[in-house]
Amino acid sequence: MGTTFILFLSASIFSIGAIGFLIRKNPLVMFMCVELMLNAVNLVLVAYSKFLQSMDGQVFALIIMTVAAAEVVVGLAIILTIFRTRHELNVDHIDVLKG
Amino acid sequence: MFETLEKYWNDGLEPTMVFELFNQGLTLGVGMTAILAALGVVVCSSPIYSALYLIGHMVCLALLFLLYNAEFIAAVQVVVYAGAVMILFLFIIALLGAKKEELKLTDITLERFIAVSFVGTLFCELLMTLAVGETKPVTGAMTPEVLQQVGSAKAIGLTLFSKHLIPFELASILLLVATVGVICLAKFQVKPIRRRTR
Numbered sequence: 001m002g003t004t005f006i007l008f009l010s011a012s013i014f015s016i017g018a019i020g021f022l023i024r025k026n027p028l029v030m031f032m033c034v035e036l037m038l039n040a041v042n043l044v045l046v047a048y049s050k051f052l053q054s055m056d057g058q059v060f061a062l063i064i065m066t067v068a069a070a071e072v073v074v075g076l077a078i079i080l081t082i083f084r085t086r087h088e089l090n091v092d093h094i095d096v097l098k099g
Numbered sequence: 100m101f102e103t104l105e106k107y108w109n110d111g112l113e114p115t116m117v118f119e120l121f122n123q124g125l126t127l128g129v130g131m132t133a134i135l136a137a138l139g140v141v142v143c144s145s146p147i148y149s150a151l152y153l154i155g156h157m158v159c160l161a162l163l164f165l166l167y168n169a170e171f172i173a174a175v176q177v178v179v180y181a182g183a184v185m186i187l188f189l190f191i192i193a194l195l196g197a198k199k200e201e202l203k204l205t206d207i208t209l210e211r212f213i214a215v216s217f218v219g220t221l222f223c224e225l226l227m228t229l230a231v232g233e234t235k236p237v238t239g240a241m242t243p244e245v246l247q248q249v250g251s252a253k254a255i256g257l258t259l260f261s262k263h264l265i266p267f268e269l270a271s272i273l274l275l276v277a278t279v280g281v282i283c284l285a286k287f288q289v290k291p292i293r294r295r296t297r
Binding site: 002003004005006007008009010011012013014015016017018019020022023024025026028029031032033035036039042043046047048049050051052053054055056058059060061062063065066067068069070071072073074076077078079080081083089 | 133153176179183188192200221232233242255266280
């Protein structure tokens with residue numbers, strides 16, 4: 001398949017992730033939508049690494065995976081801390097940062 | 100895909116063409132499955148189903164990476180994403196209790212309208228990149244023959260430790276900072292506050 005298909009696929013996945021991030025209220029699902037967006041970018045990087053016959057795209061996909069793992073770990077720790085103090089998980093009700 | 104079908108129609112059956120056709124059909128099928136799984140993540144009201152759909156999406160993407168000659172990235176995708184990250188998600192869901200979120204996708208609020216219009220614009224702008232058409236084939240250093248000889252993992256390693264050494268070191272610092280941050284968040288207890296009455 002050519003670049004058109006992969007760009008369309010990636011644009012669709014990125015948009016689905018973005019809309020999910022904006023309309024969902026559960027922070028866990030919002031994090032999953034961020035993962036969707038990062039994966040869409042990874043897809044384009046890897047596909048173009050084949051089309052341009054260079055390894056740079058795959059290296060950057062690897063670095064994006066590192067960033068995603070770090071982001072998920074810190075984000076889930078913050079969600080856990082918020083849940084311990086407030087006993088609920090709804091981003092609309094989390095409006096103070098002070099413990 | 101259709102060009103290949105047409106060529107097949109004109110020239111008759113050839114083994115390489117069958118392989119090509121199979122490859123393209125597989126790419127199309129796996130890509131559509133990835134989109135459906137992504138929709139499942141957003142639409143499901145229970146976080147546990149969202150997580151399961153996300154695992155399916157990650158596996159589809161790993162298959163796509165395999166189809167695009169990136170074996171090492173596909174393996175890392177399965178091990179790191181579908182393995183480690185999703186297990187972490189499932190642990191947190193199990194710890195917090197998977198409460199269903201009442202999700203009425205049909206009713207339109209102002210925020211939802213703004214979100215949909217924003218993302219619709221974004222999607223249209225992304226689709227405008229398709230207007231330039233297919234990227235012309237470029238001959239680089241890593242032709243498929245060279246890649247077949249060297250191997251995906253070795254090729255990535257050679258690039259990573261020579262040309263992209265600084266981003267690699269920065270990524271290691273990022274992981275260290277994340278570790279320290281999580282330990283700080285988990286270690287220091289915060290006193291529960293009374294819930295604000297509104």
